[in-house]
Amino acid sequence: MGISFEQLQITQTYVDKLTQLGIGEATPIQAEGIPVLLEGKDAIIQSQTGTGKTLAYLLPALERIDPAVKQLQVLVVVPTRELGMQIMQEIEKLTSGGPIRSQSLIGGAAVARQIEKLRLHPHIVVGTPGRLLELMKVRKLTLHHVKVGIIDEVDQVFELGSMQDVEAVLKGMLRSSQMVFVSATIPPSTEQAAGRWLKNPVIIKINPTQRTAETLEHHYVVCQEREKIDTLRRLVRMIKPKSAIVFINVTDDIAQVVAKLQFVGLSIEALYGEASKQDRAKVMGNFRDGKFQLLLATDVAARGLDIEGVTHVFHLDVATNAEYYLHRVGRTGRMGREGTSISIVTTKELFIIEKFEKQLGITIEPKSLYEGRLVDPAQDRSAAAMRSRREAARPSGAPTRGSSAGSRDAAAPAGAVRVSAATPSEARSPRDAAPAKPAAAGVKPAGGGKAVSKAQRERDRKSKGAPRWLKEKQQNKEE
Template sequence: MSTTFEQLLVEQSYVHKLQEMGIASPTPIQEEAIPLLGQGKDAIIQSQTGTGKTLAYLLPALQQIDPQQKQLQVLLLVPTRELGMQILQQIELLTQGGSIRSQSLIGGAAIARQVEKLKLHPHIVVGTPGRILELLKLRKLTLHHVKLAVVDEVDQVFELGSMNEVEAVLKGTLRSSQTVFVSATIPPTIEASAQRWMKEPVIVKINPSQRTAETLEHCYFVCEERNKIDTLRKLVRLINPPSAIVFVNATADIAEVVAKLQYIGLSVEALYGEAGKQERAKVMTQFRERKFQLLLATDIAARGLDIEGVTHVFHLDPAVNAEYYLHRVGRTGRMGRKGTAISIVTPKELFILGKFEKQLGIEIAPKAMYEGRIVDPAQDRSAAAKRSRTQAARPAGGAAPARGPAGGARGNAAPAAGTARTGDAAARGERGGVREAAPAKPAVRVSAAARKAERERDRKSKGAPRWLKAKQQGKEE
């Protein structure tokens, strides 16, 4: 019997909101994390992408808030604007019609407007470490009443150089505050550093040996570097995914890649860290609304995104390491849905996929395109060999033997016709009173005009039926 949200002591108002969102029962990570966080324990939560980690900490966080107080009580730190806005949307869905107030404090936005909105006294804030620290230094924000601080995608937050900023922010909270780190990948170094901010943290890991979702299919196609974009074009035309993400490594190349993909007719827009706030927001809104088919993104921009309906992830550049590969493929196959991750690699890049297979415990299968289908390369080779055998069995000239009226092959009738013609020649020789072997024909020098006429005849008869070719050959003879 499956566990219910009521059994996890989730308030009934939130259970109704979850049902409206189409969520009927908790995932394994939610079953483990919600009761622990509800008890106020510090925790490190690690689970595959797309398993519901956000709700695992949001539900107990919202239940800790006292709406009657005007102080900030829950702080959520995130690495990117996109992830922050995504979490804020979930908060607004869960608190709609209630008295809990929320706000985003993301870098890149107008700080004066954020300061003005802080006068409404939000209970829960979602922000990037740099902007939160900036507001703390300006004394526009205080963390003295924060009950819970969560660092989502903690490994990326630290990797982006925000470890010192996170440390400074956490120092601003009370010693009694609860601290939670969340990510699909938490290296040992982060677990070690977490001890500085946490009190006897509970480490929650769901099936750590299964690093990616079981519903994901991993495969790759091999081509030369210059053919990668054309291979992507063929795959998109063949598969026609309703919504897919294409990953590249270098931000400097992204505008050029977008231009090339749009030039060959693909419906694509780009999402990358250096783009303006308004531009990134517009691209994400249009992608969620299916205004275009492909989202070209860098790893940083797409980290942690949960976009409904993404069926495929394409790696135009291989991920820089196994952890990045894991987060990339986590954009599809979420919450038990099926998804496909396709790598487009050169022969020299194949070893990278081998490393990912060993480190993540997955199989990345080779694939090929053949006659409008995606097949295994072995199947493609056997089909090619079969075609070669068929062509080799045909007589010279490319024409297969045809059946004659009597059921025999016309190839068998040809010698008989040749014999009859030889007999006629002999009779003509007898009538002339001469019976001798025909002298060998001297070599004839073929003129350029004759060669041209012969090529023209061959061109005209190229698509002719076999019986007509045989008839024309008989006339010439």
């Protein structure tokens, strides 16, 4: 039996909210992380995607808030708008009807509206580094009263070119603030950066050797580069996933890729990086509501997204590294559910699949499309190969498809003349089988025919293909 949230000393109000959401027991990362964070210790939390890391840090952070104090007390820094909005939804579920106020400060939204809302003194803020720093510079946001600072998807936050912005935001907080770094992947470079901001951190890792969920299946399909879109179309038509995410690498091509996929009949929309907050929110809302089947996204755009019902992840472009692959496949198979990842690769990209297997300790199985099924390559038989086997298995002399028994002698030796079984008068001689040599100029052909002159042959050549009436006219004229 698992550990309940009551045992973890979570306030009954939040326990009741969790019960309403269908969450009764803590996951391993929550059971281990919540007590440490409730003690106020700095921490690095690392666990597989879909294991409940968000609640592992949100519940202790909300417990630290004093609603009577009209100051910002908890700050959550995120790399993308989508992740920020997702965390805001979790906060609103837990705090609805209560005194705790929350606000998102995410790039792409109107600054004036955000400044206006800051006058309500939110207790917890979720924001992206650039927008947070922008509001700090105009002195509309102060972090001097922040008790808990959390950076979610910390490796991505540090790698997006906003390291200076993040450091400037962290400098605005007190050194006594509790700091928490969270991600499914924390490379050595991130741990080094964390060492500058965390005080004797507790490192919490659940099954560090198990990098992906055990309920995930990993496959790959090989095709030529020009066939990738059609291969994806065939996979979707065959599998019929209710909800799936398609990943690509190059953001500049996303509009062109969407157009091509929609042209071949796929129900797909894209998560554009340059789109407004409202447009991106609309796309995500429609995808969650099942209004289209496939969401096309880049690694950054889909980082940390938790979308219920996603059963498949398709890699139209193979991931650029193992960490990105890990986060991609984490969009499915969450919280113990089953999920499938299918990479569409060329033969030149197979070494990347092998590298992922070694680095992540997983098996990515090869698959082939055959007769409307996804099968092992050993089961895949092309039509030509199957015909060859049928030919070999056919009894000697048996007719093949599209021919009659009397028109072919399969057992005849090489060079022999094949004779029709129709009538003796129709039988062909060896001479008949050979092409007739043209008669020399001025020599009478066998049978008493007239000798064909060179001029006649030239006229015949020129009139070849002419209408019958023209040929008859020419013949009458010569006679």
